[in-house]
Amino acid sequence: MITVSNLHKYFGKLEVLKGIDMQVKEREVVVIIGASGSGKSTLLRCLNKLEDTTSGEIIIDGIPLNSEANVNAIRREVGMVFQRFNLFPHMTALQNVILAPQIVRNLSKQEAENIGLELLNKVGLGDKVNEYPRRLSGGQQQRVAIARALAMRPKVMLFDEATSALDPEMVGEVLAVMRDLAREGMTMVVVTHEMGFAREVGDRLIFIDEGVIVEEGPPVEVFSNPRNPRTQAFLSKIL
Amino acid sequence: MTIGVINWGLALDSFPVLLQGAKITLQFTVVSVFFGMILGLIFALGRMSKNKIIKFLSAAYIDFFRGTPLLVQIFLIYFGIPQLIPFTLPDNYQYIAGAIALSLNCGAYTAEIFRSGIQSIDYGQAEAARSLGMSHFQSMRYIILPQAFKVVVPPLGNEFIAMLKDSSLLAIIAIEDLMYTGKIIAGRTFQALPIFMMVAVMYLAMTMALSMLVNYTEKRLSKSDNG
Numbered sequence: 001m002i003t004v005s006n007l008h009k010y011f012g013k014l015e016v017l018k019g020i021d022m023q024v025k026e027r028e029v030v031v032i033i034g035a036s037g038s039g040k041s042t043l044l045r046c047l048n049k050l051e052d053t054t055s056g057e058i059i060i061d062g063i064p065l066n067s068e069a070n071v072n073a074i075r076r077e078v079g080m081v082f083q084r085f086n087l088f089p090h091m092t093a094l095q096n097v098i099l100a101p102q103i104v105r106n107l108s109k110q111e112a113e114n115i116g117l118e119l120l121n122k123v124g125l126g127d128k129v130n131e132y133p134r135r136l137s138g139g140q141q142q143r144v145a146i147a148r149a150l151a152m153r154p155k156v157m158l159f160d161e162a163t164s165a166l167d168p169e170m171v172g173e174v175l176a177v178m179r180d181l182a183r184e185g186m187t188m189v190v191v192t193h194e195m196g197f198a199r200e201v202g203d204r205l206i207f208i209d210e211g212v213i214v215e216e217g218p219p220v221e222v223f224s225n226p227r228n229p230r231t232q233a234f235l236s237k238i239l
Numbered sequence: 240m241t242i243g244v245i246n247w248g249l250a251l252d253s254f255p256v257l258l259q260g261a262k263i264t265l266q267f268t269v270v271s272v273f274f275g276m277i278l279g280l281i282f283a284l285g286r287m288s289k290n291k292i293i294k295f296l297s298a299a300y301i302d303f304f305r306g307t308p309l310l311v312q313i314f315l316i317y318f319g320i321p322q323l324i325p326f327t328l329p330d331n332y333q334y335i336a337g338a339i340a341l342s343l344n345c346g347a348y349t350a351e352i353f354r355s356g357i358q359s360i361d362y363g364q365a366e367a368a369r370s371l372g373m374s375h376f377q378s379m380r381y382i383i384l385p386q387a388f389k390v391v392v393p394p395l396g397n398e399f400i401a402m403l404k405d406s407s408l409l410a411i412i413a414i415e416d417l418m419y420t421g422k423i424i425a426g427r428t429f430q431a432l433p434i435f436m437m438v439a440v441m442y443l444a445m446t447m448a449l450s451m452l453v454n455y456t457e458k459r460l461s462k463s464d465n466g
Contacts, residue, residue, distance in 0.1 A: 075369060076372035082366070100372060100373060
């Protein structure tokens, strides 16, 4: 579904991604972990071209990310959930969810609303459809954001530290939604600090340090038996 | 009537004639604010464009019209432009020149207001819109501009009030606005004090009405939640 080869990314003179090679198969849940500044969020943001890449190739669902038209085509198929939710504050929860399907996918308002209501129910917010974001808790906002991304019927979902800005008691409700998605077979790339989630839901764990993939494998294996000393150091600090 | 006797009654007597002038003042304000907003949006987006030429031209326009006196701009367009044009301009060219000068001036200020409004919107909003597959235009149209508009209502209101007052400069090129009408009556009657007091009161009434309208709009907009 996703193929990344020899991806390099500079911010000015600073090289933040130093030749990333990575594949994500259909229905696979890949969890990316690493310290702050390791490049994990940047890598994720490169996957739908929110960051320009310096060199290398990204192919998603057979389409190379190399022209404006392709970028828009790919963004339709790749949903993204942000750390800070980024809901549209001037729209209700339902309006947030149904806008893009209408103007990007050209669905009728009725069709979009059907999808929107179904998704908001699915994330447990069927009673909040007409609320504005500022009247929702962080966890609720993030669940609306997930519904908004899903309303485009994406083939891949990217999660950029989706629970990092949440109060601890709200982390669970968002992780539960993500877990359900994974169970339904959604292809997911998840940048997170939630090691429990990584271990339980992830099919594969990727550890990034200083812009390179240092280690990858099944989460249980990497957690219990990290081979690389940098992985060992990182895990010993957080586990 | 002797000089030195102040005829306050004349202020009231002149009111109907001054009101005709006030109508012209309002018309010029409305026209220049209307075109000023269109120009302002275009040049605000131009100023933020990635295209260097568009960006440069937009910045040049904004800097010129913000950095030179409105009176000079009016003279350039009223007296200057005809020198470039090979045919004779219509007799009422002063109206066209006045409207163009005010609109261009208003557009430059409005462009900066719009730009700061647009840039005040969290960049995450544009990222979220683009990540959903919206084009640049769609994300502006549906996400950024509706939010920016709320931010710019108060400064935009100030700009419109300033425009209404500054339109009095049009009197100098013989447009019969409130200022010009007052000047004519005062010149004929030598009653500058009562007449210009009346003119001032009428400008004040208009700016206060406008400012109330702005406050009302602001309140209505903030009623719909803007997070």
